[in-house]
Amino acid sequence: MKKLDKYGLCKEEYTDNNLIANVYYKRAIGKMPEMESSKALSKIVKKYLKENDRIADVGCACGHYYYSLKKIIKKNFFYTGLDPYDVFLNKAKIAWKNDKKAKFVKGNILNIPLPKKNFDIVYASNVLIHIHKSDRAIKELMKITKKYLIIRTVVYDVSYKVQLVYNNKWWKYTDIKPVNEFDKNGNPRSFSYFNILSFDYIKETVKSINKKAKVSFIKDNFYSKSKIHKSIKKEKRPLATRIIGKEQFSGALMQPHYFVIIKL
Numbered sequence: 001m002k003k004l005d006k007y008g009l010c011k012e013e014y015t016d017n018n019l020i021a022n023v024y025y026k027r028a029i030g031k032m033p034e035m036e037s038s039k040a041l042s043k044i045v046k047k048y049l050k051e052n053d054r055i056a057d058v059g060c061a062c063g064h065y066y067y068s069l070k071k072i073i074k075k076n077f078f079y080t081g082l083d084p085y086d087v088f089l090n091k092a093k094i095a096w097k098n099d100k101k102a103k104f105v106k107g108n109i110l111n112i113p114l115p116k117k118n119f120d121i122v123y124a125s126n127v128l129i130h131i132h133k134s135d136r137a138i139k140e141l142m143k144i145t146k147k148y149l150i151i152r153t154v155v156y157d158v159s160y161k162v163q164l165v166y167n168n169k170w171w172k173y174t175d176i177k178p179v180n181e182f183d184k185n186g187n188p189r190s191f192s193y194f195n196i197l198s199f200d201y202i203k204e205t206v207k208s209i210n211k212k213a214k215v216s217f218i219k220d221n222f223y224s225k226s227k228i229h230k231s232i233k234k235e236k237r238p239l240a241t242r243i244i245g246k247e248q249f250s251g252a253l254m255q256p257h258y259f260v261i262i263k264l
């Protein structure tokens with residue numbers, strides 16, 4: 001039996017994951033340093049944002065990227081965060097309870113419950129990596145975007161469909177023993193996708209949805225190696241990002257992260 005939930009993720013990865021939720025919550029209230037990727041993404045958003053624009057953050061967790069946006073953007077804007085998991089949303093609502101310009105909605109990237117063409121800027125950071133149906137996710141994101149869609153994900157010359165396989169020796173949220181990692185057909189029982197999408201796949205998928213859309217890629221080289229390594233120690237999270245040479249790694253996987261900019 002596969003252990004994927006209705007959002008296509010490993011059942012144990014996020015559903016009750018208070019460890020990760022606490023890290024995101026502390027970032028959202030400024031009690032832990034911002035992520036390097038959230039600072040980098042905020043700078044890109046700042047470039048495109050106009051007074052009174054509406055922003056959607058798909059896969060927002062606790063709204064910790066909103067903290068970075070507010071820190072560097074002085075124009076007025078309205079923020080909507082979307083996530084399927086209550087473990088994150090409940091904390092997001094506490095973190096931002098006094099902020100009238102922020103709201104949080106429960107929903108799935110594969111069927112986004114937000115109005116069409118409603119947001120000037122939409123972004124999804126570190127979400128597509130885990131989603132089985134990337135084309136469907138891109139289509140849904142484009143559906144709600146008016147001007148700019150920014151996707152931060154792992155991109156390379158060719159695509160790889162990678163499954164990270166859990167067992168209870170290193171991942172306390174699963175009950176699968178190492179000996180049972182794979183079922184009798186050789187498929188993992190408890191896993192998350194760690195997709196790498198090719199430049200060509202992304203470009204052609206976007207074009208197949210909207211011929212006029214323009215796609216560009218910005219390599220995420222904006223991180224500070226020492227800050228990332230400091231944060232690994234604080235977070236105590238298995239497989240937290242680390243830097244080898246100039247590349248980001250999670251466990252054994254090299255993860256060349258890009259900001260994919262889609263102009264509609």
Ligand SMILES: C[S@@+](CC[C@H](N)C(=O)[O-])C[C@H]1O[C@@H](n2cnc3c(N)ncnc32)[C@H](O)[C@@H]1O
Nearest residue numbers: 007014059060061083084085108109125126127
């Ligand atoms: C690795 S976290 C990234 C959180 C944040 N965007 C960041 O970059 O730090 C992935 C996020 O995507 C959310 N997510 C997972 N499956 C999703 C789905 N089907 N639709 C929307 N969000 C999803 C998770 O709940 C989680 O908040």
